[in-house]
Amino acid sequence: MVALAAVAGDGPTDPYAARDHRHNEGHGRRLTAAFEALEAFPALAASRNQLIGLFDSGEPSTADVVAAVEGDVALAVTVLRLANGVETRTRGKVDSVVKAVQVLSPYGVRTIATRARTFDFFQRNAVWKGMPERFRLHAIATQRAADRIGREIGYDARDRLMVTSLLHDIGKLVLVQAYPGYPRQVHGEARTPEERLAAERRELGVDHALVGGVLARRWSLPKSLASVIERHHAEDAEGEAGIVRLADMLAHYALGGSINPAELLKVARGVGIKPNQLRAVMYDLPLSSSENRPRRIDPCPMSARELEVVRRLARGMVYKQIASELGLSTSTIRTHLHNIYGKLGARDRAQAVLIATERGWI
Secondary structure, three states, rough: OOHHHHOOOOOOOOOEEEEEEHHHHHHHHHHHHHHHHHHHOEHHHHHHHHHHHHHOOOOOOOHHHHHHHOOOOHHHHHHHHHHOOOOOOOOOOOOOOHHHHHHHHHHHHHHHHHHHOEHHHHHHHOOOOOHHHHHHHHHHHHHHHHHHHHHHHOOOOOHHHHHHHHHHHHHHHHHHHHOOOOOOHHOOOOOOOOHHHHHHHHHHHHOOOHHHHHHHOOOOOHHHOOOOOOOOOOOOOOOOHHHHHHHHHHHHHHHOOOOOOHHHHHHHHHHOHHHHHHHHHHHHOOHHHHHOOOOOOOOOOOOHHHHHHHHHHHOOOHHHHHHHHHHHOHHHHHHHHHHHHHHHHHHHOHHHHHHHHHHHOO
């Protein structure tokens, strides 16, 4: 687009472009300055304190550290950027907070948190004012919606989805810095996500999704993240970009915003969500997220065969049924169970199933 070409340093490619060159350079300078300003984007003080507090009573679980980082835009961005810069075989390929914590270690993440700039809702920053909190509310709402959609359709890359849905609107932070009247003066009477995107393109020559993709690449985040951020409003968005687009619409709905019902159904169909499933997702959104299926974050000590046995225990099957279904002897199943109890520290089958479920292993 016009402004982004200026940021990249590309000159006019046809004789008619020269007349807009000075205007384009102005856009480019604004966006470049805004990209640089985001280096100081703050974390919510409560998020930072919660993360640090996990270490007060000993070594926290990886799952708790991941959840704390995933709950804050600035912390997630910082952790991902640093993890992708480490000289390992995963350099430039760390596309989830789970992987980032594995690269940096939980204590490395704690050190990062202690150095983070923070903001507090009751102590407004002269530069950002209330934008970080408003941005975080929509980001978290979209993240929860995306996770609920992912569970509904059995989406495998749930860890990455937690990041793309959290960061999908980072381009808006750039536009806030680049254009003082954004978003109110730019969006005007636009209400739905589609109307607002059209207003941005009309008034600025770019939209926040495209700018967000550029920012993600500037930060050296993996292409798998940048492309979803860039395409989350695309008409032909599918896969993870389609999920995030649908989640963004549902977040607007959950927070009292306007959405186009016909467009919502269309986007839902594009990611394999039927109307009855969509109704169930919309019903669940305002409810507590405490019933969400846990993700598999902590390393699982059980072998693939042992996991198959535990899954069948969870279905209420007895030893003979499990043995028959897996083509094993009953004594072999008993041996597997003995090993499972030892690895999980479980007293019986019920506790083994409970532990495996809570850890997200089954």
